Amino acid sequence: xKSLRGxxxxxxxxxxxxxxxxxxxxxVIGFLDIFxxxxxxxxxxxxxxxxxxxxxxHLWKKRPKPLFLEKWDIPTKRQxxxxxxxxxxxxxxxxGLTGFxxxxxxxxxGFFKLESLxxxxxxxxxxxxxxxxxxxxx
Amino acid sequence: MxxxxxxxxxxxxxxxxxxxxxxxxxxxxxxxxVSGILYSSFKKNEPIRSTKIGFxxxxxxxxxxxxxxxxxxxxxxxxxxxxxxxxxxxxxxxGTAMGGGCTSGHGxxxxxxxxxxxxxxxxxxxxxxxxxxWIFK
Numbered sequence: 169x170k171s172l173r174g175x176x177x178x179x180x181x182x183x184x185x186x187x188x189x190x191x192x193x194x195x196v197i198g199f200l201d202i203f204x205x206x207x208x209x210x211x212x213x214x215x216x217x218x219x220x221x222x223x224x225x226h227l228w229k230k231r232p233k234p235l236f237l238e239k240w241d242i243p244t245k246r247q248x249x250x251x252x253x254x255x256x257x258x259x260x261x262x263x264g265l266t267g268f269x270x271x272x273x274x275x276x277x278g279f280f281k282l283e284s285l286x287x288x289x290x291x292x293x294x295x296x297x298x299x300x301x302x303x304x305x306x
Numbered sequence: 307m308x309x310x311x312x313x314x315x316x317x318x319x320x321x322x323x324x325x326x327x328x329x330x331x332x333x334x335x336x337x338x339x340v341s342g343i344l345y346s347s348f349k350k351n352e353p354i355r356s357t358k359i360g361f362x363x364x365x366x367x368x369x370x371x372x373x374x375x376x377x378x379x380x381x382x383x384x385x386x387x388x389x390x391x392x393x394x395x396x397x398x399x400x401g402t403a404m405g406g407g408c409t410s411g412h413g414x415x416x417x418x419x420x421x422x423x424x425x426x427x428x429x430x431x432x433x434x435x436x437x438x439x440w441i442f443k
Contacts, residue, residue, distance in 0.1 A: 175363055177361060184326055
């Protein structure tokens with residue numbers, strides 16, 4: 169059943185975030201605090217994640233199709249546009265302010281902390297605003 | 307300075323993130339970007355919507371499991387500034403939606419594929435993250 173598989177993958181992914189320290193905002197801010205008390209640990213976490221993904225992605229995409237759907241759905245857009253740059257920049261500012269990015273924030277909801285809830289509520293609001301802004305542009 | 311044992315430990319822990327993301331790709335043929343999965347899970351008629359909802363619930367469940375079974379592993383030190391949480395949340399939500407991804411989508415899945423968009427996006431949010439910490443810490 170696909171949704172169960174999705175759940176289990178989320179469980180493992182989320183666990184990876186916990187054990188790697190990504191769900192601890194202080195650790196993330198320490199990683200970004202290059203000019204202060206720099207904690208480079210997360211570079212190695214990301215390196216481990218990127219290398220692993222690279223190996224298995226290239227191995228598995230050679231198959232004719234994924235396990236549960238009929239075709240591969242790999243992004244083909246290559247153009248680097250203003251939305252990408254501005255979006256990434258704004259994301260980084262929010263990340264630097266809080267030490268939260270979407271994945272770890274969702275996992276931390278399981279810690280029952282008010283800070284996580286506040287962040288996630290505003291996260292969803294921000295995304296909704298972006299969708300609104302995007303639909304007005306057309 | 308970071309010790310070799312810590313470096314190795316970090317690398318190994320990163321493997322679980324990378325493997326889960328890759329397994330999502332193997333299963334469904336799509337990029338495992340949390341922001342994309344989360345936002346699109348709200349859309350009616352979204353392809354594999356229940357899978358995406360399941361994934362999001364899995365993330366929260368992971369937090370719950372660790373919180374209740376091994377709380378010592380769960381260090382959670384966060385700002386107590388509500389304005390930072392609110393403004394930060396808005397910026398992360400708006401920015402990841404606009405920019406098409408976050409640390410998992412662009413940072414892990416995109417960088418490992420050497421996607422030009424992801425390489426640039428990742429460099430961008432790393433830079434602005436570093437600058438922001440420098441100014442606001």
